[in-house]
Amino acid sequence: MLIIQNAKILGATQTQDILIGDNGRYLEIRPGITPEQIPGASVIDAKGMLVAPTFVNTHMHFDKAYTAIGGRESSLETLEDSIRIMQQIKRDYTVEDVKQRAVRAIRECVMYGTTKLRTNVDIDNMANLVGLEGVLAAKEETKDICDLQVVAFPQEGIFCNAGTERLMWQAMEMGADIAGGMPAAEWLDELKSKHVDLVFEIAEKYNCLIDMHIDQSKDMFDRTLEYTAWLTLQKGWGGRVTGGHCTSITYQNQSHAIKVMKLLREADVNICTNTQVLAIMGIDQEPRTRGVTRIREMVDMGINVATAQDTICDGFHLYGTGDPLDYGLIGAYTAQYNTPKTASQMFDMLTKNSARIFAPDESYGVAVGNVADLNIIDAPNVQEALRTRASRPYILKNGRVIASYTKSATLL
Ligand SMILES: [Zn+2]
Missing domain, CATH: 2.30.40.10 (Urease, subunit C, domain 1)
Known part of the structure; x- marks a missing residue:
């Protein structure tokens, strides 16, 4: 006792x-x-002193962690260029290399007080299933200090990356816990919808949660978020589907964005904003904005919004410590949360809102x-x-x- x-x-x-x-x-x-x-x-x-439940970090990429320790050369500093940098790195992945970097990153996250973590792992025809094998080995090695969920994540798209559809099913068979998605990677709007349909099909088969990177762009015509919310509502999967980043809604006109946010609330779709990485990526050309989703409006409307670290020192982002108080502080800056009440809302995003994403049916606190x-x-x-x-x-x-x-x- x-x-x-x-x-x-x-x-x-x-x-x-x-x-x-x-x-x-x-x-x-x-x-x-x-x-x-x-x-x-x-x-x-x-x-x-303050006693709070441990932090929950639901959006990581442990397969990529520390791959930029030796530097990160990018003349463009865009999302697309970051993806290109990682493509070169992940072709050289070995299981042991991924495992060692993932274990190190997991241990650092735990040292700052996080005991529940969710990581994406790239599944595509460059990494194949090597990253997954390495992260699953890291999960086994760290099982006494944290609960880790692994997302099968088609970073390069499913239909525009030959072989990925088959690899996604294999990844679930190998032990991935959650169906991930990256619909924005597809060339055509109809393929983005087909991508989301497949992710829902995988989740149905494996009775698992969904966590997709959705509409990570400044393109006001990226409309996968509303399609995902609509499917969630139709299937009654409220609380079980999470959209990561969701930035394009910021650039949509107000009346459309409000309609989408009402749908998100109605469908009970979670949003994970990941402000630290978005803020540094720009997202692309001028005018450079904070590049984050509509945090304040979503929170005020009652949508479950969380934030997470996303990446640690990789092709996307040179920095990142895994400390929720670091990325939470940047979250407060980018959300422009500057009162005790909104600081408390940001802390909720690091704790109970993230816990609801991690395990919607479990009590926490x-x-x-x-x-x-x-x-x-x-x-x-x-x-x-x-x-x-x-x-x-x-x-x-x-x-x-x-x-x-x-x-x-x-x-x-
Ligand atoms: Zn991510």
Whole structure:
């Protein structure tokens, strides 16, 4: 048993004590739990620090992580050029190379307090299934420190990349958990719809969630998001379908965009915005905008919006640490969230909104009966946590301390 004393649980007004059972679940949460009441229990003094559920990061590309450690040469710095850079790299993938880089990236994400991760893995006629094999091996090696979901992701498109349709089915047989998509890669609008149809067909066969990169462009005529929402509504798959990036809606006229957002809300499609990578990619030519989806309007309309790291030091993005407080801070900048209330909304995107994407049917959070995955964050509130990217002296998974992150600077 473990007692955490003096915990300022996210959303609570006063400090409380937390009792975690040997089964790794919260047994009691109230003021006044003492070691005398629970002989033999270990004790952590949270000293009034913020206690929040661990972060959930639902959009990663662990197969690509750290491939730009040696540099990233791009004269154009567009999405298309980033894809081209990665094409050269992934042709040289080996299972062991992918596994080692993925394990390193997973461990870094966990060290910052994330215990649930979802990664895309490229499935195409360049990487074939090598990236998947490497990431599945990394998943096995890190299973004690995090829950990892693997998305079969056709980065290069399905119908414009010969052999990918067959590879997608094979990827699911090999152990991919989630059906991914990249409809914008197809040459024709009708093929984009066919691409989405196939992803839904795969999800139906394997009874799995869907997570696609959707309309990642400034093209106001990219309309896959509304088609995906329509299919979700027709099938009654609310909460089980997630659109990543979804930037073209930002460039559509207001009346059309509002109609699409109403449909997203009606269909209960999740949106994962991934602001850090979008902001640095431009997205393409002038005028350079923040390149993110309509975060504020979607949140205010009641759509489930999350954000995630997306990539760490690869063909797309030279930076990225895997720290949710890093990409959350950039999320606040790009969403122009500049009040305590909106800072709190951004924190929700890193935690409970992402948890809903990860496992729509599971309960999550610091509450009696739930699995005790929590971070003790050295900050009085979430805006300070974001501003300082605060230390996290205790990171717990299943009621067990698995990591600690300390940020320190000293004036001599
Ligand atoms: Zn992505």
